[in-house]
Amino acid sequence: MNCTTRRSALAMALGALAVPALAPSARGQARSVRLVVPYPPGGTSDITARLLAPRSAELMGQSWVIENRSGANGVVGAEAVARSAPDGTTLLYSNEVLTVLPFVQRNVPFDLQADFTPVARTVSIPYILVGGTNLAQRNIAELLEAVKRTPDRFSFAGSSLGSVGQLATAALWQKLGVETTFVAYRGTGPAMNDLISGATSLFIAPMGPAIPLVRDGRLRAYAVTSARRESVLPEVPTLVEAGFPDLVYEGWCGVWGPRGLPADMVQKLNAAFNQAGADAAVGTRMRDLGLLPLVETPGQFADLIAAEIPRNRALVAAARIQPE
Secondary structure, X not given: XXXXXXXXXXXXXXXXXXXOOOOHHHHOOOOEEEEEEOOOOOOHHHHHHHHHHHHHHHHHOOEEEEEEOOOHHHHHHHHHHHOOOOOOOEEEEEEHHHXXXXXXXXXXXXXXXXXXXXXXXXXXXXXXXXXXXXXXXOOHHHHHHHHHHOHHHOEEEEOOOOOHHHHHHHHHHHHHOOOOEEEEOOOHHHHHHHHHHOOXXXXXXXXXXXXXXXXXXXXXXXXXXXXXXXXXXXXXXXXXXXXXXXXXXXXXEEEEEEOOOOHHHHHHHHHHHHHHHHOHHHHHHHHOOOEEEOOOOHHHXXXXXXXXXXXXXXXXXXXXXXXX
């Protein structure tokens, strides 16, 4: 799940669910579209969907509604899209977890490559190791030494099974020769809430939702999982600097339609998302959270998925993560 693309982008408060459209006279007959985010509000998928959807809807001449339909590590919302008609009125906005789910969760009721149509990969996401301010350790060296010495005193949150955070957490445990408690949540938002309250100790989290909490002092940043330091948090070291050169993990978000979505509709949607990501205002907001909007073709997205699935199967096996 390592991502070679670098970043340049994101930030935004959660907006209204309804996304405005251009007048039908300007773009043709408006259509109502559900953009299903299979996680609760507050996570990177939700935040980036709300950044990109208004401009994408405007470009398509449609009215879009974002629907947070969480459950079963993103399976509930994704399955709803897979079972919908391929007419462009129901789309899925999710993340790289879909390429890992079959290896960490039993009985996933769909096949990512057979049951969906890739539309666009929209954003590359760096991850960051954060902890509650109640922790005594002030830097990454002190933290890793404490985890290694007393692993039973630390617990790690995760946004879901199969997330970049879970794979990175498992890899870090292997490097330290320890195993602590891992708690999988139904999205980044609930995981962050428990981290702030002290119910869990640490979280290798998507950078977008973490940055505001680090900046306002509710969380402490220990290290990023990028290959190099992030410009939005230049004082935070990498895990590479901490002595783990192969602990480089990044995630991404993307858009899918149901199987059989017409090729001309795929191309129009891809162009709309690409143009929305290139919008100056969206780019500025993304940069505030250290995220990078991507401009790729549906074919490039499909090729990435085809490469990620076997790679993630190997990562899960190496991390000795058992399906639940």
